Amino acid sequence: MSNIWSEFGFRGNPFSTAPIKANAEGKKLLKGRDKELRLLRMKLTSSDLHTTIEGQNGVGKTSLVGIAAFTLYEEFLDDPENKPAFIPVDHIFQISATENIEAFKEKFLLRMVSFISSLEWLDETRFPVGKLEDLRRWSNDPIIKSFNGGLSIAGFGANASTTNSVNGSSAFSGAGLEASLREILNIMFPAGCSGGFVCLLDNMELLDTSLTARKVLEDLRDSVLSFPGIKWVLCGARGIIRSVASTNRLQGKLATPIELAPLADNDVGDVIEARTSILKTKVDAYIPIASNGFKFVYDISNHNLRIALKFCEDYCLWCAFEGKKPQNEEEKNELLKHWLTSEAEKNLADTQSITRTGWSVFQVISQRPEGISPTGDYGEFGYDSPQALQPHLRSLEQAALIESTIDDSDRRRKTITLTPRGWLIDYYNKTKQN
Ligand SMILES: Nc1ncnc2c1ncn2[C@@H]1O[C@H](COP(=O)(O)OP(=O)(O)O)[C@@H](O)[C@H]1O
Ligand SMILES: [Mg+2]
Known part of the structure; x- marks a missing residue:
């Protein structure tokens, strides 16, 4: 097995994270x-x-x-x-x-x-x-x-x-x-x-x-x-x-x-449909992910198309490598969820150093997808000073669960958001709660 996409029946990778090319084909790929x-x-x-x-x-x-x-x-x-x-x-x-x-x-x-x-x-x-x-x-x-x-x-x-x-x-x-x-x-x-x-x-x-x-x-x-x-x-x-x-x-x-706001929910499935229909080389071209599966991953990825595409590529590679070939939408979505869970569990192995309090800080950040400020919003974390938050932010950052922008004047963390790994684990935590 070498190039999985040609084996699936495509002339290219439908989950490529490269920007859309400025050409006639690109025009058809740009959705919404x-x-x-x-x-x-x-x-x-x-x-x-x-x-x-x-x-x-x-x-x-x-x-x-x-x-x-x-x-x-x-x-x-x-x-x-x-x-x-x-x-x-x-x-x-x-x-x-x-x-x-x-x-x-x-x-x-x-x-x-x-x-x-x-x-x-x-x-x-x-x-x-x-x-x-x-x-x-x-x-x-x-x-x-x-x-x-x-x-x-x-x-x-x-x-x-x-x-x-x-x-x-x-x-x-x-x-x-x-x-x-x-x-x-x-x-x-x-x-x-x-x-x-x-x-x-x-x-x-x-x-x-x-x-x-x-x-x-x-x-x-x-x-x-x-x-x-x-x-x-x-x-x-x-x-x-x-x-x-x-x-x-x-x-x-x-x-x-x-x-520029994230692509509207209704347009997300079209992204993959356009890509697969343009790239396919045979009528029975196959991918192990359904359009609504892609949408599901897009939601987990905080509406970041690039991250969503990357997760889906990883999933497809895994399917090909493991010889998994789910057929209908239901099977595809079930396998996708299984993969997301096992990916999250693998990533969790790198987060052993996070304390219980650290995780509660993580949870507060995950509820603010547009970003949260430790200096302005420390009250939301249940702290009475931004300093008390710092060690937790540091350990979350070290575990690559969050990332932050730096303030111009005092070089402190300004806006904090989850990383792709953070979003995956946030998804995992939520499914475990239910
Ligand atoms: N409107 C769209 N329709 C379909 N795919 C898109 C659209 N916008 C971006 N993409 C895809 O999403 C990914 C990220 O897009 P890009 O333009 O590189 O984002 P940015 O420049 O904002 O980081 C790329 O793989 C690109 O092909
Ligand atoms: Mg760009």
Whole structure:
């Protein structure tokens, strides 16, 4: 036995946790986001501000941005004379707290030059092409070539590498390149409504605190965030985006965030149905999980699609390995519950150090899926000071049952939520109670 999916009758993994690709197939895979797509497309096409999206991890931010940009791109290619040219750039930009701002800017320039040079249709449309020759010359520069491992048109999600330092950047001076790029962008996009390259700056929560995020964005404000015809979409979790978008200095640059909520209950089953029907290679393709089983796991996972997909993949691998092949919905759901219980019990073995009081703290946290603050809400835990809570939080954290964001000013735990392991064990505890 090797690839279980091909044995089940699929050409790919229906539980892949990768963001949805920005292509025609991706459009069919994105479920339950009609309203959000409309809103995001409206913001991209109607505002000169950079778009921002706040939403918990695994909720579907990256996927949504990819598809929104792709649909605009499709419409443009379909009718280039009349439609604004929105072009998704095939790269997920990320920035870390240790990143040098100049290095990030350089990387952005190099990416853009390679990408624009690779757009084969560019000569034939309404853009004057004289300047493009400059860019294409740049893109043949050995340094740029070595940096760019080959780009293809349109498709976020191709790689989500973090950005550290550019190879050979010391030998590279970006000034002339930046001027050429700005000139071309000005020709292509004389006004905000003529379109733009859509660039995704993803996972801003990697910056850890909103103070750092604000600082980084303020540093980028007059460079990377001020190119004509570059429409950034900034995505992040844990309140980071909400926080940066509301500062004075950035308010003139960043739009009010779109708050992306978890997929509605009714749409969750469709996610797996779309994936299996698109990926199946034979009529009797098989998976050991039913649509409502997926929904069940989604609920256990605190409505985090990525975690739900991961649990289901593990379950399918286990079924294949153990030679289990439940047939109807009832059998599938029963086996799924059995697996969830035994997984939880395995994980419980790593939590021996948690005391009875520790578990009661855990229970309070589990009742607040949006997160709870030890400093503000310690009363809810039945403590009269936040300090008394600390040892329990520490042991829960050490057992990987909870995770927390850190406060900007005093580096203390701010918002606490359960980890995937925590949600699994919470499910287990609840089934044992009943
Ligand atoms: N609307 C949707 N319909 C179907 N699958 C989705 C949808 N949104 C996200 N997914 C899937 O859920 C997982 C997490 O999505 P992603 O966009 O990476 O989330 P985020 O960027 O918010 O962390 C991915 O595997 C993605 O394919
Ligand atoms: Mg993402």
